[in-house]
Structures are given as structure tokens and as C-alpha cells.
Amino acid sequence: MSEPHELRVDLGSRSYTIWIGPDLLARAGELVEAPKAETIALVTDASVAGLHGERARNGLATTGLRVEQFTLEPGESSKSTVTLESMWRWLAAVGMHRTDVVAALGGGVVGDAAGFAAATYHRGVPLVQMPTTLLGQIDSAIGGKTAIDLPEGKNLVGAFHQPRAVVCDTTTLQTLPDHEFATGMAEAIKHALIAPGTLADRLTAQSDVITARDPETLATLVVDAAAVKVRIVQEDETEQADRAFLNYGHTLAHALEALAGYAGPTHGEAVAIGMMFAANLATELGYADRVGVHRSLLEAYDLPTTGAGFEYEDVARTWVRDKKYEAGMRFVLLEDLGRPVLVRDIQESALRKAYEAVR
Numbered sequence: 001m002s003e004p005h006e007l008r009v010d011l012g013s014r015s016y017t018i019w020i021g022p023d024l025l026a027r028a029g030e031l032v033e034a035p036k037a038e039t040i041a042l043v044t045d046a047s048v049a050g051l052h053g054e055r056a057r058n059g060l061a062t063t064g065l066r067v068e069q070f071t072l073e074p075g076e077s078s079k080s081t082v083t084l085e086s087m088w089r090w091l092a093a094v095g096m097h098r099t100d101v102v103a104a105l106g107g108g109v110v111g112d113a114a115g116f117a118a119a120t121y122h123r124g125v126p127l128v129q130m131p132t133t134l135l136g137q138i139d140s141a142i143g144g145k146t147a148i149d150l151p152e153g154k155n156l157v158g159a160f161h162q163p164r165a166v167v168c169d170t171t172t173l174q175t176l177p178d179h180e181f182a183t184g185m186a187e188a189i190k191h192a193l194i195a196p197g198t199l200a201d202r203l204t205a206q207s208d209v210i211t212a213r214d215p216e217t218l219a220t221l222v223v224d225a226a227a228v229k230v231r232i233v234q235e236d237e238t239e240q241a242d243r244a245f246l247n248y249g250h251t252l253a254h255a256l257e258a259l260a261g262y263a264g265p266t267h268g269e270a271v272a273i274g275m276m277f278a279a280n281l282a283t284e285l286g287y288a289d290r291v292g293v294h295r296s297l298l299e300a301y302d303l304p305t306t307g308a309g310f311e312y313e314d315v316a317r318t319w320v321r322d323k324k325y326e327a328g329m330r331f332v333l334l335e336d337l338g339r340p341v342l343v344r345d346i347q348e349s350a351l352r353k354a355y356e357a358v359r
């Protein structure tokens, strides 16, 4: 087996390593680096448990750790107060000590919910992220944001809790449904657009091999796309400034998802349309015209470039309720490829025109 790729997240005493490569679940026990742990509380969801649970349990158990498993229902509804309570009580029932480890095996839902349980149980126990979606491996498992939802809104209750390690087994991505893979690609494209470098060119040139999901090719993609997030998190761990750039395309995306009652476009589709909107808005405001680059990247991965659907007025009303609203709307735009900026006080006529281009 080839050696895994290593990405270091440098956050002083909260630093950790992201391990990336094929078949890493088999080595999970040695990679989690938890010398004082006796128990691993493995949290996963029912789909992932069936596909990858056994490899994860065996991998963790190689170092003599006792592995206990808690299985969530797949889907966003598991990021709830009810699920959290049952997780906390389960952690108590299995006799979790402060030096034991919660391991989150699954997508962003498992990572966020198990992460929040780890952030709060005993005022915080060690957490290891073992993401199995592309979105998880390049985005949600990195950076320490954990959260659950309320009926009043998504991610309203949460905490920053950095993991001790992140284990990205790119072989798990083979079983990901196509629309989940596409959602991860929308975030990879986002990272390519907001960071300087050649990732955008490579994503365009290599769309065939990436879509074929060869685990080694995916490992390179995950390393490059995750590195963008790592760099931004290192600069701004708690989102005081530059971490907001990761919301590129997301202001419109969140509005479209909410307006459709979370039963419309997938998150990736919404983000794709949101980035096209941002590209049009940037052009409208006199920044570099990169609409064509956006379109060819998104089309290479079968992501939509128009089709927002809703009336502008409905979208504008939803924006005002956005969690990131801060005495006025602000949008992440690109002055040019790899040069994101936060822009406030944009004229309504420009917003409307850019929106009509993706409606």
C-alpha cells in the first residue's frame, strides 16, 4: 500500500494531521493517535455503517481499542436536539472517559452531529473525523465547526471543536451516489475558484478521470481541495474574516434551498447556481469577467449554471434572514480567479440583473 498523503493543520496546541489515501480505514487505529484512549465511540449513519462500518471497526480495533458504535438515521434530520440527547446518553452508558475518543464515520451530517456531541460531552472529548463523502473530505471534516439544526434554522446551535486527526479514505468515495459526488465537486470547484493556483485548470482538464473516481486520482484531488480549506482555517480559525470566503456561492444557495423547503435543488446544485450568480454579479460590478470559466468548470461535472427558479423578490426577502447577515448583506465575489473579496452595499439593480442571468 502506498503511504498516505499528509496535510498538516497548524493551529498551535490544536494542530492536527489530515491523512488522505485509498484504504485508510484499515489503518485508522494507528492514525488516530490517541495514546490514552481505551474506548472509541464510533458514530456513523445506517447507510455508511452497512458499506464501510466493518472496515472502520476492524481498523480501529487493531490497536487494541474497544470500539462501541452508535448509528444515526441517514440525513439532515439527525442533526437534531433529539439525536444529540440520545448520543450524550449513549456516551454515558458506554462509560466514555475524558481521554476516550469520538470517531465520526460518514458525511457532514455525522461529522457535525458527532462533532457537537464530542465538543459538549464532559465539556469536550477528543474527536476524530473519518469523512466518507467528498464534501466531508475536502470541507466539513476540516476546521472544527460542529453544529445541529433547530426547526428555526440550520446549524443554529454549535461549537468550534477541532479534531485530533482526520482520516480520509478515498476508497469510500467509490460507493457515493452520483448526486452526492456532484455536491462534493461543487465545493471542490468553489475551492479552486477562491484560491490562487492551478486547481481550476486541472479540474477542467481531468474531469473524465475524476468522474471515473479512481481512488489515487481522488486522493490528489482531495489533497489539493482540502489544502485550500486548511490554508483559510489556519488564517482565521473562528471566522472573523477570511473564513467567510468559503461561503462563495452560498448566500444564494442557502436562499434557494430554504425557499424550496430543502426538497428542491441538492446543495451542490444550489451552490453551482450561486457561484454563477456571483460571477455575473462580479462582472456587473466591473471586476474581471470570469463567467465563462465558471460555466465550463460546472458543466464539466454536470452541475447546473441556471435554473434558480424563484422570483428575485422572494430570494431577496430570504437573504435578510441569513445567519451571516451582519447589518446589511455581504457577498463573497471574485475580483479575479483566486482573489475573493467581501462586498457590501451592492445596488439592488446589480443584484437583480445578476440574478436574472441564473433564473
Ligand SMILES: NC(=O)c1ccc[n+]([C@@H]2O[C@H](COP(=O)([O-])OP(=O)(O)OC[C@H]3O[C@@H](n4cnc5c(N)ncnc54)[C@H](O)[C@@H]3O)[C@@H](O)[C@H]2O)c1
Pocket: 045, 046, 047, 048, 051, 074, 075, 076, 079, 106, 107, 108, 109, 110, 112, 132, 133, 135, 136, 139, 140, 141, 142, 143, 144, 145, 146, 147, 154, 155, 172, 173, 174, 175, 176, 177, 180, 183
Ligand atoms: N462543519 C462544517 O464546516 C460543514 C461544512 C459544510 C457542510 N456541513 C454540513 O454537512 C452536511 C452535509 O454533508 P454531506 O453532503 O456529506 O451529507 P450527508 O452526511 O447527509 O451524506 C450524504 C448521504 O450520503 C450517504 N453516504 C455518506 N458516505 C457514503 C459513502 N461513502 N457511500 C455511500 N453513501 C454515503 C449518507 O448516508 C447520506 O445519505 C450538512 O448538514 C452541512 O450543514 C458542515
Ligand SMILES: [Zn+2]
Pocket: 187, 250, 267, 271
Ligand atoms: Zn456548501
